[in-house]
Amino acid sequence: MGRWLQFRVVGGGDRAVAMGSIDKYIFRTTLASFALVLISLTGVIWITQALRGIDLMTSQGQTIITFLGVTSLVIPALVLVISPIALMIAISHTLNKLATDSEIIVMNAAGLSPLRLFRPFLYATLVVAILVAFIAAYLAPDGMRRLKQWDAEITADVLTNILQPGRFAQLDQNLTIRIRERQPGGLLVGIFIDDRRDPKERVSIVADHGTVVKNGDGSFLILEDGNLERFEVGKHDPALVAFGRYGFDMSKFSNQGHDVALGIRERYLWELLSPPPDDPVYMQLPGQFRAELHDRFMAPIYPFAFAALTFAFLGAPRTTRQSRNFSIGGSILAVFGLRMAGFACSVMAMKSPLAPIIQYLMLATAIGASLWIIIGGVVIEPPAGLMETINRSNARLLRLFGRPVTA
Incomplete structure (x- = not known):
């Protein structure tokens, strides 16, 4: 750990970085990229949702501060869904940056294994998972129940609707x-x-x-x-x-004291774990309680699965002449497929108690297979014949549109 690693940065000279500094550099870069992507995606989606409530704000005579405060109650629920995707994009960006600067190859030549390189990404994933767990257990349901309470007061208020x-x-x-x-x-x-x-x-x-x-x-x-x-x-x-x-x-x-019946998404994690036996919603929809509970449990696991899959496809050392397009596309398809399968299992969990078990097994398999690829240093590449076919197709398209084909 006391050794020093020499590597070249594009646009700069040689610099010496301690092995511990590499972890900090990757950790900071990943979390900074994650925060930027998360804020951007959440902001865009939040604005589209907030614009739908402008008429309600004007009719109620609320100030812009109150309006922003109320509409921001949906942000935790958005962050809960977007965080794993933002982490995948952040890890892809960081790995692509390291590969473009040839830093992955130099680190590998200096004896840094892929598993060792994965460690700072794992630290960043742990931070994201803790954030997601807190949001899933408390922050998202708290925001949703506050929003529902506010919406119920408006809906029940005759002064507004009549x-x-x-x-x-x-x-x-x-x-x-x-x-x-x-x-x-x-x-x-x-x-x-x-x-x-x-x-x-x-x-x-x-x-x-x-x-x-x-x-x-x-x-x-x-x-x-x-x-x-x-x-x-x-x-x-x-x-x-x-x-x-x-x-x-x-x-x-004006029914200000109107009682609001909380839905399943407005329940805290501990309320899903032990609902009252006489709860009318639980008695009517026990399957949805089960599905929502397992979704909360699996929410902090998805960042680990997405991070492992992304690194398995993009973390292997490659030269700048080797295309990374297939690996990027493969990581996107793998993450998308895992998430869609998870959504399907969540729907089936409402009727079958076996569906959550399948979802846990899928996540464990994705993480286990990714770690096997990372530890073994396996480079995921398409067959040579497939690449030749793709290159020939690209060449035909370039000739068709009159562009010169580069070697």
């Missing part, structure tokens, strides 16, 4: 409300209220605009710049009052 512009909404017997327009920021314009709930009087309110305010005391429709007419039984003339600001109590129609 008060539609241009329509007379009967919130209660003998209570009718109409708004002319709903503007961005939750501003209600052209408000008319006809309240006949009290048999001794009738109240009609017309206001220029208003907003819905929710606090600890309840929900209130704050009316501004309007008139109130009160018709009392036995009196011929109504009482007319002009007001600048008036609060109309709407707490009865």
